[in-house]
Amino acid sequence: MTASTPSRAFIPVRIAVLTVSDTRSLAEDRSGDILAGRIADAGHILADRMILRDERAEIAAQLRRWCADPDIDVVISTGGTGLTGRDVTVEAHRDVYEKEIDAFGTIFAIVSMGKIGTSAVQSRATGGVAGGTYLFALPGSPGACRDAWDGILAQQLDYRHHPCNFVEIMPRLEEHKRRS
Template sequence: MTLPRRLDETRPFVPVRFAVLTVSDTRSAADDRSGDTLAERITQAGHELAARAICRDERAEIAAQLRLWVADAGVDVVLSTGGTGLTGRDVSVEAHRDVYEKEIEAFGTLFTYISMQKIGTSAIQSRACAGVAGGTYLFALPGSPGACRDAWDDILLPQFDYRHLPCNFVEIMPRLDEHLRRK
C-alpha cells in the first residue's frame, strides 16, 4: 500500500545525513541485505549516507552506538535494522528507548498499519519504534529487507522530503534540540 503524497515543487529539496545501524549477531558487511536496502534508498533519494555500522544484539552496545551518532553533528537521522521482534535477543527497542528524549509513538502505529496490508496479522510481531534525542531522529526497523523497504518507501521517504506537505520531519529539524539551547 502506498499512501498519498503531495509535493510542493516550489520548495527546494534538502538533503539529510543518515546513519544506518544493523543489529545482528550473525550479519557481516558482505551479507547485510537490510542495511544495503536502506543505504541504497537513502542515496537514491538524494540524501547522504553519513555512517554505517553493524553491532551485536546487545542492549548496551546498541545504545552506545546510538549515543555516538546523536552526539555527531554530521548525523541527522539514525536508522537501525534488526532486533525489533519478540525473542530474547531482540533488544533494539529497549536500547532505543534508553536513548530517546521523546518517542514518536505514531511511527509504530503507522508502520503496523502499512505492514498489515502486506503481511496480515504477522505485523503484530514487530515492535518498530522511533524517537528523538539531542536533535537527532532515531528509528528502529525490523531486520527484513521487505520491512525496511516498507518503512522507507511509505513513511520515511516522504517525511524526509522537505517538499512533502502538509508537514514533514525536515522542516522541524532545526527545532528538535531547542530545549537544550534554553539551558
C-alpha cells in the same frame, strides 16, 4: 491528503544505518543494503554504516555517539525488534530517546498489515528523537526496510512533503536548550 511542494528545494539529510545482528556481516546485510540504496536514490547522504551484535548497552552507546555527531541527522537501525530474548534494539533505542514518536510504530504496522497481514502484530518498530537526531528502529527483514522507507521515511525525510515532515522541524528539535 499528502503531496509534494515542488517550489521547495530538496534538503539532503545525513543518515547513519545500523544493522543489529549476531550473524550477519556487511557482505550479507541485505536490509542495510536496501536502506543505503534508498537513502542514496532519494538524494540523501549515507553518513555512516555499521553492524553490531544484539547487545543493548552497545547499541545504546552507538546511538548516543551518533546523536552527539553534528554530521548525523537521522539514525535508522534494522534488526533486533522482534519478540525473542536476544531482540533488544527497541529497548536500546528507548534508553536513548528524549521523546518517542509514538505514531511511527502504528503507521509502520498499518503499512506492514497491507503486506504481511496480521503478522504485523509482531513488529516493534519504533521512532524517537534524542540530541536533535531522529532515531528509527526497523525489523531486520529486507521487506520491512522497504516498507518503512517507501511507506513512511521517504516522505517524512523529504522537505518538499506536506502538510508536514520531519526535516522542516529539525532546527527546532533542541529549542528547549536555548531557553533561559
